[in-house]
Amino acid sequence: MFKRPRPTYDVTVGAVTPLTSTLLRITFTGPDLAGLVIEHPTQWVKLAIPEGASRAYTIRHHRPADHETDIDIVLHGNGPLARWAATARPGDRARLAGPRGRHPDFDGAAHVLLAADESALPAALTILEQLRPDVEVSAYFEIATADDTLPLPDRPGITATWLPRSTGPGTYGHPKGCLLTETLLATDIPPGTIAWLAGESTGIATVRRHLLTDWSLPRDHVHAKGYWKHGEADHKG
Numbered sequence: 001m002f003k004r005p006r007p008t009y010d011v012t013v014g015a016v017t018p019l020t021s022t023l024l025r026i027t028f029t030g031p032d033l034a035g036l037v038i039e040h041p042t043q044w045v046k047l048a049i050p051e052g053a054s055r056a057y058t059i060r061h062h063r064p065a066d067h068e069t070d071i072d073i074v075l076h077g078n079g080p081l082a083r084w085a086a087t088a089r090p091g092d093r094a095r096l097a098g099p100r101g102r103h104p105d106f107d108g109a110a111h112v113l114l115a116a117d118e119s120a121l122p123a124a125l126t127i128l129e130q131l132r133p134d135v136e137v138s139a140y141f142e143i144a145t146a147d148d149t150l151p152l153p154d155r156p157g158i159t160a161t162w163l164p165r166s167t168g169p170g171t172y173g174h175p176k177g178c179l180l181t182e183t184l185l186a187t188d189i190p191p192g193t194i195a196w197l198a199g200e201s202t203g204i205a206t207v208r209r210h211l212l213t214d215w216s217l218p219r220d221h222v223h224a225k226g227y228w229k230h231g232e233a234d235h236k237g
């Protein structure tokens with residue numbers, strides 16, 4: 001089907017800020033960003049680098065009046081975008097196209113279940129920052145080590161479980177995605193739950209099926225997206 005081209009925005013790396021051992025914040029700048037309109041949580045853009053590759057990344061913060069946008073990038077070391085980010089310096093050029101992404105609907109939720117690995121943590125945090133304050137949230141975040149947690153928004157009713165793949169030097173590290181999947185398969189789901197899940201594609205698909213079949217959540221109460229897939233470059237979730 002014909003896809004309408006998205007507006008593009010020429011940007012420059014303004015700042016590079018390590019957030020955790022695996023997440024790097026790149027602050028992009030450029031006058032074009034005054035025209036980028038971000039209206040709801042989890043919106044994303046295609047980030048294109050001069051070498052030609054482009055991949056999907058969440059808009060973590062957008063400050064149009066300052067012509068600035070933050071994108072938090074996982075340094076997994078294995079693809080063109082992760083490699084570009086690891087060596088990005090102020091002044092480097094890139095292009096954003098978008099924004100894209102549906103508004104995840106949490107209307108009527110008695111309880112929200114959020115599940116994410118590092119690649120989806122930026123999007124999950126945009127949800128947490130904008131959810132109604134009276135809704136209870138259970139959040140499960142898979143991270144590399146126990147030192148890789150991030151501050152959560154100061155709001156009541158969040159129960160956060162951080163799931164470090166490695167528990168210390170020399171210890172067995174769980175393969176990416178497994179801990180999140182196993183934890184969610186063993187978690188009770190309260191009535192009235194609306195779930196948002198994103199991360200490694202196979203694990204997310206397994207948890208989605210589990211919520212639909214074993215917990216009988218309605219389809220429109222499970223927002224699930226594979227953000228990347230083991231062994232597959234440029235996975236389209």
Ligand SMILES: Cc1cc2nc3c(=O)[nH]c(=O)nc-3n(C[C@H](O)[C@H](O)[C@H](O)COP(=O)(O)OP(=O)(O)OC[C@H]3O[C@@H](n4cnc5c(N)ncnc54)[C@H](O)[C@@H]3O)c2cc1C
Nearest residue numbers: 056058073074076078079080081082228229231232233234
């Ligand atoms: C809507 C949406 C929003 C997203 N938002 C973000 C975001 O804010 N931050 C972010 O970091 N990512 C985000 N992602 C995921 C990102 O687009 C992918 O991780 C992408 O594959 C990275 O491109 P790459 O060039 O580094 O690797 P690719 O060339 O796509 O893949 C190369 C290899 O690396 C592996 N790989 C890819 N991603 C990961 C990973 N995270 N961990 C381990 N191995 C990996 C692949 O399995 C493949 O074997 C988002 C994805 C979607 C669909």
